[in-house]
Amino acid sequence: MSGFEMTIALDEVDRKILTLIQQDATLTHQEIADKAGLSPTSVWRRIKSLEEAGVIRGRVALLDAKQVGMQVSALVSVRLTHQGTGTGQEFEKFIAGRPEVLECFAVVGAYDYAMVVRVRDVERFEKFLSGTLLSHPAVASSTSSFAMRQVKYSTALSLE
CATH class of the missing domain: 1.10.10.10 (Winged helix-like DNA-binding domain superfamily/Winged helix DNA-binding domain)
Structure with a gap:
């Protein structure tokens, strides 16, 4: 998109x-x-x-992540190896297939992408980070922050 x-x-x-x-x-x-x-x-x-018209993209049930055992939420920033569009497209295609990644944004600044990652536990996050994300050839580096608690969560857009 x-x-x-x-x-x-x-x-x-x-x-x-x-x-x-x-x-x-x-x-x-x-x-x-x-x-x-x-x-x-x-x-x-x-x-x-x-x-x-594509305004309504779908209708879904929203699950409580903790109730289904998804205890760890991490904010992950990624820097790519190259700035070319091919590298970005390759990375975006890779991320689109990763169920741990709930949201991914192309961003401006010190990093190229910012993601929200949700997994069951820290061990699974480490496996995703080291075994999957950092081993991808388009990824040069990343930084992660773990969420201590969720202050706000909404999927509703303000239409005012």
């Missing part, structure tokens, strides 16, 4: 629908219609249109 995707114009009703389904994706069209002041058919059409 490049940083230059087109955005679509959202009206107030679209924003209301999107806010509602970000809070609870299990709401029925009737429930959304009641809260947004629309008919269920109108809600269905708008949601379908937002899905087709």
Whole structure:
């Protein structure tokens, strides 16, 4: 995904629908219609249109990481061996296939990428870091910080 995707114009009703389904994706069209002041058919059409436009990329269940045994959260910064686009593309393809990496951002500054990594324990993090990440030919170095506790977590975008 490049940083230059087109955005679509959202009206107030679209924003209301999107806010509602970000809070609870299990709401029925009737429930959304009641809260947004629309008919269920109108809600269905708008949601379908937002899905087709790529505004709604999917609907998922959000798991509590600790409840499923994923105890370690690390913030990892990565510096690549070369700055060429081929190296970056190779690294991005590699990271896309790594289930430990929840988020990865190309960044400006001392490092080339910043990632959020979630694993069961420190041993698995060490295996990922030493055995997987640092052994990749595109990776020159990395630095990691372990999260002590999560202060805020949200997947909802503010549409104001």
